[in-house]
Amino acid sequence: MKNKITKQSEDFSRWYNDLVLQAELADYSPVKGCMVIRPNGYAIWEKMQAELDRMFKETGHQNAYFPLFIPESFMKKEAEHVKGFAPQCAIVTIGGDKVLEERLYIRPTSETIIYAMYSKWINSYRDLPLLLNQWANVVRWEMRTRLFLRTTEFLWQEGHTAHATHDEAEEETLKILNIYTEFLEKFMAVPVLRGLKTEKEKFAGALRTYCVEAMMRDKKALQAGTSHNLGQNFAKAFDVKFQSREGNMEYVWQTSWGVSTRLIGSLIMVHGDDKGMKIPPRLASTQVVVIPIYRDDSEKQAVLEAAGKLIEKLKTRVSVKLDDRDHYSPGWKFNEWELKGIPLRIEIGPKDVKNQSVIFVRRDTGEKTPVRFDGLEDHAFTTLEDIQDNMYKTALKFRDDNTFEVDDYNEFKEKNKRDGGFFSMYVCDSNKCEIKLQEETKATIRVIPLNPPGGKNGSHKGKCILCNGSSKQRVIVAKAY
RNA sequence: CGGAGCGUGGCGCAGCCCGGUUAGCGCACUAGACUGGGGGUCUAGGGGUCGGAGGUUCAAAUCCUCUCGCUCCGACCA
Numbered sequence: 382m383k384n385k386i387t388k389q390s391e392d393f394s395r396w397y398n399d400l401v402l403q404a405e406l407a408d409y410s411p412v413k414g415c416m417v418i419r420p421n422g423y424a425i426w427e428k429m430q431a432e433l434d435r436m437f438k439e440t441g442h443q444n445a446y447f448p449l450f451i452p453e454s455f456m457k458k459e460a461e462h463v464k465g466f467a468p469q470c471a472i473v474t475i476g477g478d479k480v481l482e483e484r485l486y487i488r489p490t491s492e493t494i495i496y497a498m499y500s501k502w503i504n505s506y507r508d509l510p511l512l513l514n515q516w517a518n519v520v521r522w523e524m525r526t527r528l529f530l531r532t533t534e535f536l537w538q539e540g541h542t543a544h545a546t547h548d549e550a551e552e553e554t555l556k557i558l559n560i561y562t563e564f565l566e567k568f569m570a571v572p573v574l575r576g577l578k579t580e581k582e583k584f585a586g587a588l589r590t591y592c593v594e595a596m597m598r599d600k601k602a603l604q605a606g607t608s609h610n611l612g613q614n615f616a617k618a619f620d621v622k623f624q625s626r627e628g629n630m631e632y633v634w635q636t637s638w639g640v641s642t643r644l645i646g647s648l649i650m651v652h653g654d655d656k657g658m659k660i661p662p663r664l665a666s667t668q669v670v671v672i673p674i675y676r677d678d679s680e681k682q683a684v685l686e687a688a689g690k691l692i693e694k695l696k697t698r699v700s701v702k703l704d705d706r707d708h709y710s711p712g713w714k715f716n717e718w719e720l721k722g723i724p725l726r727i728e729i730g731p732k733d734v735k736n737q738s739v740i741f742v743r744r745d746t747g748e749k750t751p752v753r754f755d756g757l758e759d760h761a762f763t764t765l766e767d768i769q770d771n772m773y774k775t776a777l778k779f780r781d782d783n784t785f786e787v788d789d790y791n792e793f794k795e796k797n798k799r800d801g802g803f804f805s806m807y808v809c810d811s812n813k814c815e816i817k818l819q820e821e822t823k824a825t826i827r828v829i830p831l832n833p834p835g836g837k838n839g840s841h842k843g844k845c846i847l848c849n850g851s852s853k854q855r856v857i858v859a860k861a862y
Numbered sequence: 863c864g865g866a867g868c869g870u871g872g873c874g875c876a877g878c879c880c881g882g883u884u885a886g887c888g889c890a891c892u893a894g895a896c897u898g899g900g901g902g903u904c905u906a907g908g909g910g911u912c913g914g915a916g917g918u919u920c921a922a923a924u925c926c927u928c929u930c931g932c933u934c935c936g937a938c939c940a
Binding site: 385394395398409413465468469490519521523524525530531535537592603604605606607639640641642643672674675676677680707709710711712713714715716717719728730731732733740862 | 863897898899900901902931932933934935936937938939940
C-alpha cells in the first residue's frame with residue numbers, strides 16, 4: 382500500500398514518471414515511443430478541447446478534418462518544410478500487399494495537404510479569410526520520448542488560416558497567441574511568457590513563429606503553444622491564389638497554430654507536488670470528492686444519507702463525486718484523490734452530521750476548514766474559484782522568483798548551472814552567438830518577449846552578453862524541454 | 863546512433879559471482895472477521911515454464927553466444 386512517488390527534490394524526472402503512471406494519466410504502450418492516455422488523463426484533454434474549441438469558434442473558426450496520409454510529393458513542395466520534417470517522418474510504402482507508387486507520409490503536421498485543398502477552394506478575395514481548425518493525431522519519429530511531453534504519436538489541434546493581406550495574417554497569428562495565453566492562464570492556471578521565436582527556433586517554413594513559454598517546477602522552460610505567421614511561403618509552393626478586389630491574382634497570406642497533449646505535461650510540472658497532481662478546478666472533470674466516514678452500519682446509513690442530500694445541493698454548482706467504496710479506509714482515499722489531483726475534498730462523518738457541518742480540504746494548500754451544511758454549495762464554488770486563483774498566483778510567484786536579469790556572461794553561466802531558471806539578457810541577432818550560447822550552457826533563447834520592459838530611458842537596446850554587439854532587447858534564456 | 867542500467871506472478875524487487883530440493887519476498891488481488899476522522903490488522907487463498915532463441919552440462923533464472931524490448935544520460939524535436 383506504499384505506492385509513494387519519488388520526491389520532486391530527489392529526482393524530478395522520476396517524480397514526473399511516477400506521477401503520470403500512478404495517477405493513471407497514461408501508460409507506456411506496446412509500441413515504442415507511443416503512449417496510452419488513460420481515462421484520468423483523457424478527461425483533462427477533453428476539458429482542454431472543450432474550452433479551446435469554444436474559444437476558436439467564438440473567433441470565427443470552424444472545424445474540419447483532413448487525411449492522415451500525405452503524398453510524398455506534397456511534403457517536398459516547400460523547401461524549408463521538408464528539411465525540417467523529413468528526418469522525423471513515418472512513411473507508408475505498402476498498401477494492401479502492393480508497394481505504393483507514391484509513398485505516403487503519416488502527417489507530422491498538415492500544412493501541405495491542407496493547403497493543397499485550399500488552392501482548390503480559394504478563388505476570390507470573397508473566399509477569405511478561410512479559418513479552419515482540426516483536432517487530430519500526428520506522428521513524429523522521435524528519438525527520445527517522454528509521456529505527454531514528447532511521444533511519437535500525439536494529439537493536438539492545428540489551425541490553418543488564409544488571408545488577403547500580410548497584416549491580417551499577422552493579426553490572426555497574434556489573436557491565436559492571445560487565445561492560448563488566456564487558456565493557459567485562466568484555465569490551466571499556468572502563467573506564460575508570450576513572444577517571438579528566434580530564426581533558429583522557428584517553425585520550418587514560417588516567416589515568424591510566436592510562442593507561449595511556461596516555467597516548470599524544475600525551472601526549465603516548456604513551449605506550451607505556437608502560432609506561426611507563414612507569410613506566402615506555402616501559398617507559393619501550393620499555388621494558393623485569389624483574385625483581389627482590384628482583379629489581380631495574388632498569393633494568400635497564411636497562418637498555422639497548435640497546442641497538443643503536451644499541455645497535460647505542463648499542467649503536471651507546473652502545479653504538481655510530492656503528493657501528486659493538482660488539477661486546476663476549471664479543468665477538473667471532478668472538482669469535489671466527498672468521502673464518507675463511519676464505523677458501523679447505523680453510522681454508515683446516517684452519514685450516507687446526509688452525504689446524499691449534500692451532493693444534490695453541490696451538484697447545482699460544482700461537479701462532485703461520492704467515494705463510497707467500502708473496502709478502502711478514509712486515509713487511503715485521501716491519498717488516492719490527492720495523487721489524482723482533485724481540487725477539493727469534503728469529509729463527512731458522524732460528528733459532522735451531528736454538527737450539521739463538513740470538513741473542506743483544499744488540494745492546493747492542504748488547508749482544512751469546517752463548513753456548515755447551509756450554503757455548502759456556494760461555499761464549495763467560491764473555494765474552487767479561490768483554488769484556481771491561488772494556483773495561478775503560486776505558479777506566477779515561482780516563475781518571478783526564478784527569473785533573473787543578467788548582464789554578465791560568467792555570472793549567467795554559473796547561476797544557470799547552479800540554480801537554473803529564466804534569464805533575461807541581451808543577445809544579438811547573430812546565429813553564431815545563439816549557437817555558442819547553447820553549446821556552452823545547454824540553455825537556449827526561449828522567447829523574444831512581446832512588450833519587453835523598457836531599459837534605461839525607455840530604451841530597449843543593450844549590448845549582447847556574448848559578443849558585445851548591439852541587441853534590440855532582452856530575451857529569455859533557459860534550459861528547455 | 864553513442865554512454866549507463868534493467869528484463870524473474872499485476873507492480874516493485876531478491877536469488878545469478880560460486881549451476882543442484884518445491885524459485886522467494888513486499889505490495890496489489892480473492893474470501894472472511896475485526897476495523898474506519900491521513901495509505902488498518904489478522905487468518906486463509908489464487909497467480910510465475912525467470913524477455914526470446916540457441917548452446918554448454920547429468921542438471922541452467924544462474925555459465926556462453928545471439929536477439930528483442932524498456933528506462934536514464936547525450937545528439938533531434940511540440
